[in-house]
Amino acid sequence: MPLTTLPVLSLADDATAFSQAIGDSFKTFGFAMVKDFNIDRALIDRAWKLSEEFFALPEAEKRSYHDPAIAGARGYTPFGTEIAKGAKAHDLKEFWHIGRDLPAGSPLADSMPPNVWPARPAGFQEVFQELYAQFDRTGATILSRIATYLGLDEHWFDAGIEDGNSVMRLLHYPPLDITDGEAIRAGAHGDINLITLLLGAEEAGLELLGKDGEWISASPPEGAMVINVGDMLERLTNHVLPSTIHRVRNPNPERARFSRYSMPFFLHLRSDFPIATLPQCVTAENPDRYPQSILADDFLQQRLREIGLKK
Structure with a gap:
């Protein structure tokens, strides 16, 4: 029988136990649900309102x-605007991107433009700069646990994500006028980055594609977030940790009449990091799929063209 329920893991658990648990969940599903993360609840509530x-x-x-x-x-x-790779219809969403504020004179500035901030609502910049920083720290903690699971030093990812090209996305799926069938608000896709940390998936609709070809619900309980493997981590680990196809749909036409909001944080490597297969992820049964390394930014630009954000 295939596994169909994602475990809910606690980041407050012993680091070794959590490393094993999230690594196993990633290996099985490409996804995990995690609670007890260190992101301020009042800040999250303010961010939803803004x-x-x-x-x-x-x-x-x-x-x-x-x-x-x-x-x-x-x-x-x-x-x-955005379209899932290989899809025929564009996703039914609008969004706002917030990135890292680089130090003056950074050599990465060519691949990481400065942030844009709206004149209103008031407090937008201050709240989302702080939320970005808290997401960033939480993501680094998760990666340190993944490093341990992979047999690496817990700080292995530190240099790769220092000034990394991570992006926080504020997502709005507007109400849809449908009377029957299902509304697919975001087509089936994989993420580009290392890992994605997602707030706002509590409402039913986020689904991942199981290894048996069936869709599995990935709606976490209150207070938990969804974390999934992206294509960069899949490539780095030679598919030991899979980047799983997922989608956002409405379970029934009634829910399509309401807006849906979510807040993913796409944790990226720094633009000049070479993605090269980890030796411990290569075996006789799992030969190296990617003998040629690729820079993180080259990989990103290639994928942005595929999803319609870059011409």
Whole structure:
């Protein structure tokens, strides 16, 4: 019988036990549910309110923060722009991207544009800069546990994610006018990055594709987040940790009439990091799929073209 229920893991557990548990969940599902993470609840609540307020602004005002030249890397991306790799229809969402503020003179500035901040709602920049920092620290902790699971030093990822090109996305799926069938708000896709930390998946709809070809619900209990493997970590581990295809749908037409909000943090490597297969993930049964390394930014740009954000 295939496993169909994701375990809920506690980041407050012993580090060794958590490393084994999240590694096993990633290996089995490409996903995990994690509670007891160190992100301030009041800050999260404030962020939800500000996100709703921003997306309620007039369309023309939101579009004034859209710059097609940077492929959606920062600021606003309008409804219907992004498309899942290989899909025929664009996703039914609009979003806002917040990235890392680089130190002056950083050699990574060419691949990481400065942030864009809206004039309103008030407090937007302060709240989301702090939330980004807390997501960043939590993601680094998760990666240290994954490093241990893979037999690496717990600090192995530190240099790779220092000034990494991580992006926090504020997502709004507007109400849909449908009377029957299902609404697919985000088509089946894999993520590009190392790992994704997702807030806002409590409402049913997020599903991952099981190894048996069946869709599995990935809606966490209250207070937990969903974390999944991205394509960069899959490549780095030679598919030992799989990047699992997932989608967002509405379980019934009634829920399509309501907005859906979520907040993924896409944890990326630094742009100049070479993604080379980890030797301990290569065996006679699992030969190296990627004998040629690729820079993280080259990998990212390739994928951005595939999903329609970059021409």
